[in-house]
Amino acid sequence: MSTGGLPKSIDLSHHLSDVANARLPSPLKLLAKYAYTPGMIPLAGGMPNPSYFPFSAIHVDALVTNSFAPISLERRQSGTFSWLWNMFGSKEKTVPFAVKKYPDHPGDIDLATTLQYGTAEGSIQLREICQAFTERVYQPAYEDWKVLLHTGNTDGWSRIVTTFTNHGDWILAEEWTYPSALSTVQPWGIKAAPVTVDGEGLSAVDLRKILAGWDEAERGGKRPHVLYTIPVGQNPTGGTLSAQRKQEVYNICVEFDVIIVEDDPYYFLQMPHYVPKETRKTSASPFDTDEDNYLRKLVPSYLKFDWQGRVIRLDTFSKTIAPGVRLGWFTCNPTFAENLLRQGQTSTQAPCGLGQAMVAQLLITWKPDGYIRWLRGLGQQYTDRRDHFIDLLRAKFHTLTSVSEHNFWKGCTVYDAYLETGSPSEKTGAFEKVKCFSFVAPSAGMFIWLKFYFDSHPKFGKKSVETLEMHLWEELAKAEVLVAPGWMFSADQENTPDGKYEGHYRISFSTATFSDMKRGVDIIAEVMKSFLHDD
DSSP states (O other), rough: OOOOOOOOOOOGGGGOOHHHHHHHOHHHHHHHHHTSTTTTOSSSSSOOGGOOOOOSSEEEEEOOOOSSSSOOHHHHHHHHHHHHHHHHSSSOOOOEEEEEESSTTTOOHHHHHSSSOTTOOOOOOHHHHHHHHHHHHHOOOOSOOOEEEEOOHHHHHHHHHHHHOOTTOOEEEEEEEHHHHHHHHHGGTTEEEOBBBBBSBOHHHHHHHHTTTTOHHHHHOOOOOEEEOOSSSSSTTTTOOOHHHHHHHHHHHTTTTTTTEOOOOOOOGGGOOOGGGGGGGGGGOOTTHHHHHHHHHHHGGGGGOSSSSEEEEEEETTTTTTTTGEEEEEEEEHHHHHHOOOHHTTTTTTTOOOHHHHHHHHHHHHHHHHHHHHHHHHHHHHHHHHHHHHHHHHHSEEEEEEOOOSSGGTSSSEEEEEEEEEEETTTTTTTTEEEEEEOOOOSSSEEEEEEEEEEEETBBBBBBBHHHHHHHHOOOOOOOOEEGGGGGBBSSTTTOOOOOSEEEEEEOOOOSSSOOOHHHHHHHHHHHHHTTTHH
16 A cells, blocks of 8 residues: 555564564464465365355445534524424435345455454455545555454453553553553553643643653653553543644654554544534534535544554544444554454454444445545534533533633633522622532533532541542432542542542433433532532
């Protein structure tokens, strides 16, 4: 593959773990090299006869690519847009396709192949689709990059951990991060060195400080050479790194020889700035454009800056098609791809054939621009959900705005939420308001990160913040509102970030109906009132 005179990746094989260096290619790979040669008589493998597969064909009715409008909910509900959407978008419209056991034409996706034992790289057709998509959307800055399939980003990260880290190593991660990523490394005795986040996400300043000042004797281990990061819709804080910040982080990783693992499930859920409901109808939508302009507006991937091949990008279909298909892909240099492949050959092997067949045929049916049109619609849908949930919080709580100058919201518009206390002030006669929590509108993803203040609780000082955080979480759960407590997202479980009186909760706006969102916010307010008077 030629990408216009770009450099080839450099040799980064010294990053491989002891296990990866001891891992040999699967002997069956030698057989696979010849298995699909035309005319080859297959007497070597232990593959079942496909004529005995009990599936003759899969027939699917898929939604059309323009099922979701790329304009905001408010504009859809007003005037001309309301009429247009009632005419063309209010009912599900579908396009049928089928995957047969045996192909009608050479190159067709067929069940005899996809349901058979396959190579750990994944099906040829789906890999070609992912490769063309990666080249168009992410534009890697070196020539010899490869893609191979995995069964979702959690599986991808697990394979990276065993391939690039040894027992007792350190990795770098945002101070708040995805809990399952931490759970993956914990049994290996691997510790996470937390890197401060600000309004965008990972701090380049703190990253350099940690790497430059690393003391092996004090830390009890070598300087980390793997950075795990969620750069878009950072989970849980919701920040998104700019192109400039990514370039800064990449340059630091080149300087200190660090691999960047770009876990990016929310890349296509990037959102415009939150606009208050009262002025939103007049605001333009970034999704109401053509496919190429839409792609140009997205923050670039780390791959765009990666001229050495030190980025391992994790993509997934979980947030754009469905988690149950268990499909995603790596993009990385050939050496890394070969070693990740070897790991897959003795663990997950190939992803599920049914999922591969359905997704590949869906994307072929939709065509490349059709899939991107689908992504535009998804982006607007999740923006509508974020906006609606924030509207509900602002309507239920008295909110004031400020611009933060510190912590992980530096430079962002912060919404401080207040509740009235149960009795009026002796001085003014007015009901006093207690500051309950703060939040920032996320720039991507599915979550709002709430910072709660416990210094107004009657038992503050007598009980730890961690105890109060869990107590409030339990009260919310009893009232049938389930949120995620903040402690589980801390990269440093012994020293949770953020002060002595603040707790955190991650709230998702991705799944609940709009009516359930309203009921949930009402319950949160009622539970908070009771909690603040819990003697």
